[in-house]
Amino acid sequence: MAYVPVPKDLSNVKTKVMFNLTKRQLICFSMALVVGLPLFFLLKDRTNTSLASLVMIFSMLPFFMFAMYEKHGQPLEVILKHYLAVRFLNPKQRPYRTNNFYAVIMRQARLDKEVKHIVTGKQSNSLKRKTDKSR
Template identity: 65%
Template sequence: MAYVPVPKDLTKVKTKVAFNLTKRQLICFTGGALIGVPLFFLLRGPVGSSAAAMCMMLVMLPFFMLAMYEKHGQPLEKIVGNIIRVTVIRPKQRPYKTNNFYDALERQANLDEEVYDIVHGNQKLAAPAVRKNRGKSCAAGQDQEKTVPRRQKAD
């Protein structure tokens, strides 16, 4: 009895259109033939048949590579695009940056103090007292009346 190999992952199976070739392969081979064959006939007279055939092969080789080469499920143009992006477009050194939550809270607290100092320009001496007393309770010996409130109630 004949055995037919069936791949375990059916997503990697590509549908064949004609001549046991995929649509991508047909398009690339057609493009290569449309450029390479006329080039051969144009160069055959001036440079000879063997040199014209070599030029035709060199011109058609990128089309063949685009049609056939695939690595890790990616076609050649994606691989070349990734190589160009890594070597040319992006910087060589990419430092690891994090957004520290506590650093963000500290920046916000500094901005709040700066806004408070701007709004209450005449009470610049009282603003550090607020900073020192932040987080302390009244039971720790701090008097509520000595601290400057952040917001005043509307009259």
Template identity: 60%
Template sequence: MAYVPVPKDLTAVKTKVLFNLTKRQLICFGGGALIGVPLFFLLKGPAGLSAGGASLCMVLVMLPFFLTAVYEKNGLPMEKIVRNIARVLLLRPKQRPYQTNNFYAVLARQSKLDKEVRRIVSKKAKTGRRTVVVPRREASDRSRRRKGAANR
């Protein structure tokens, strides 16, 4: 009795259209032949190359089409791999600064503000006055304010 291997992951199975090739492979091979064969005849006749030189040029021109049709790595076709490489080397910045949102610094600032508000509220409660509570400015804010006032 003949056994047929059945893959466990059926999404990896590609439907074959013609000559046991997928539609993508047929399009790539057809594009390579559409460019390579006329190039062979143009180089052989008028350019004066020998048949060997013309066929070598034809193979070099058709090679990217064949690689695009056949090569696949980690489920990605050749054009997606080339696009990812171009993004990394040409489009994205070479150095990416590592920045974090320091949660502990946020908590420390909030704790400092809470203490200041409690101090102001307790001071106002002792005197019995009702005023609007405005938080104290930081030293950097005060110096900025003085510089702005000096420029006026």
């Protein structure tokens, strides 16, 4: 009887579409083919064949990397997005800030004192004006 290994964790199993490749791999390989072959045929007549094939290989390499590379279940574009966010978009140092409750209470007390001073100052000014008008 034939033995077929069945993985215990089925979340890692990917469905194969054609030629034992996933849909993502087929798309990336097709894009590599669309970019690499015309480049090879354009350069083959102008330069020697080995240089044209090297240029073709290096132009197809990023597509192969996007198709095949995966780390911790994340494809290459997700890893690159995280790297760019950490390296360039987010701040380098994140200062530790706390909400000092005592400082909040002190600010509020200072504001209350200032408001009280303003209110009493206006009342005393308005009383002075009323007394000045009566004279």
